[in-house]
Each structure stands twice: as structure tokens, then as C-alpha cells.
Amino acid sequence: MVISHLxxxxxxxxxxxxxxxxxxxxxxxxxxxxxxxGKTIVMGRKTYESIGRPLPNRRNIIISxxxxxxxxxxxxxxxxxxxxxxxxxxxxxxxxxxxxxxxTADIVNKLVxxxxxxxxxxxxxxxxxxxxxxxxxxxxxxFQKDSENEHDFxxxxxxxxxxxx
Ligand SMILES: NC(=O)c1ccc[n+]([C@@H]2O[C@H](COP(=O)([O-])OP(=O)(O)OC[C@H]3O[C@@H](n4cnc5c(N)ncnc54)[C@H](OP(=O)(O)O)[C@@H]3O)[C@@H](O)[C@H]2O)c1
Numbered sequence: 001m002v003i004s005h006l007x008x009x010x011x012x013x014x015x016x017x018x019x020x021x022x023x024x025x026x027x028x029x030x031x032x033x034x035x036x037x038g039k040t041i042v043m044g045r046k047t048y049e050s051i052g053r054p055l056p057n058r059r060n061i062i063i064s065x066x067x068x069x070x071x072x073x074x075x076x077x078x079x080x081x082x083x084x085x086x087x088x089x090x091x092x093x094x095x096x097x098x099x100x101x102x103x104t105a106d107i108v109n110k111l112v113x114x115x116x117x118x119x120x121x122x123x124x125x126x127x128x129x130x131x132x133x134x135x136x137x138x139x140x141x142x143f144q145k146d147s148e149n150e151h152d153f154x155x156x157x158x159x160x161x162x163x164x165x
Contacts, residue, residue, distance in 0.1 A: 002092070003091075003108050004108065006036065013127050015096060015123070016123065025151065035093070043061070043063070044100045045066065047095065054072035111158040115154045117152040134160070135160060139157035
């Protein structure tokens with residue numbers, strides 16, 4: 001089974017600020033939609049609240065010990081319970097936030113990362129420390145900033161290097 005992280009990070013590893021994304025990147029939101037549609041996404045309660053609704057045409061899994069149910073999504077009180085329920089899926093996409101990225105750092109085997117070419121000095125949520133030397137870069141694409149994308153960014157896909165397992 002593929003367990004992936006789908007995340008956008010700044011040059012200083014920030015992923016969030018004030019429970020929102022710290023940038024406007026329309027092309028990256030399109031990438032998120034393209035990558036996740038028809039698949040299963042797993043997110044923490046705060047990320048769900050930041051998005052504000054279950055995303056259509058995807059299986060939405062929310063991890064929370066305080067929310068019991070959400071129309072259009074499946075709520076689990078622990079990551080372990082969610083993973084058990086999802087064990088027959090081809091791919092589980094972890095879409096944040098920091099708690100879930102950290103909790104799955106040992107089991108993730110694919111990284112789909114948008115490297116946003118900016119530093120966010122007042123960010124308050126960070127991505128996990130990843131040792132990229134242990135990962136194989138398998139895809140890379142670059143996007144230049146424009147009127148709908150406020151920074152340059154690269155999308156890189158990594159798979160776990162078998163030699164490190
Ligand atoms: N740049 C990106 O790619 C990206 C992606 C996602 C999110 N973000 C940003 O990150 C921020 C939100 O992330 P966050 O780290 O603050 O919060 P989060 O991980 O989205 O949510 C944390 C909450 O999820 C629940 N949770 C997480 N792990 C759990 C576990 N193992 N067991 C039980 N419950 C668990 C808990 O909810 P309860 O308190 O209800 O128990 C916890 O308080 C926002 O700023 C958002 O915009 C950025």
C-alpha cells in the first residue's frame with residue numbers, strides 16, 4: 001500500500017499560519033485536486049476546519065478526538081483506527097497538518113511535496129524534518145509565479161529508497 005504525504009512547504013519548512021495556508025498558489029490547489037480526486041485523504045481536525053468542508057469526489061477521513069461525525073466525511077478518534085479501516089485502499093494520502101505528518105513519518109513511503117520558494121517568518125505550523133537523502137526523487141516540475149501564483153514553486157515526488165529500509 002502507498003502511504004503518501006501531500007504537502008506544500010516554504011524554504012524554512014512552514015506549512016501554515018493562523019490555521020490557513022500562508023500563500024495563494026492557484027496552480028498548487030489544482031495539483032492537490034488532481035492528485036487526490038478519486039482517492040482517500042486523511043487529515044487532522046484543524047486542517048479540516050481550515051478547508052471548511054469535506055472535499056468532493058474523494059473519501060475524506062478526519063482524525064479528531066473532539067468531533068464525532070461530519071456529513072460527507074468519516075471521523076476516527078485515532079490514526080491507528082483510521083489506518084485499520086483503510087487497510088484495503090491502494091493509496092492513503094496524508095494531507096496534514098503537522099500532527100498527522102509527524103505521526104506517519106515512520107510509515108510514509110511516498111512524498112509529494114510542493115517546495116514554495118519563499119520564507120514565512122511568522123509561520124506557526126511546520127512540516128516534519130525529512131532526510132531527503134533517504135528518498136529517491138522520481139518526478140520534478142517547476143512553476144513560475146504569475147498573477148494567480150504569488151511565488152515560484154517546484155513539485156517533487158519522492159519514493160522511499162529501498163536501501164534505507
Ligand atoms: N501547507 C500544507 O500543505 C498544509 C497541509 C495541511 C495543513 N496545513 C496547515 O496546517 C495548519 C493545521 O495543522 P495543525 O498541525 O495545526 O493541525 P492538524 O494536524 O490539522 O489537526 C490537529 C488535530 O487533529 C486531531 N489529531 C491529529 N492527530 C491525531 C491523532 N494521532 N489522534 C487523535 N487526534 C489527532 C486532533 O483533533 P482534536 O483536537 O479534535 O482531538 C488535533 O488537535 C493550518 O495552518 C493549515 O492551513 C498546511
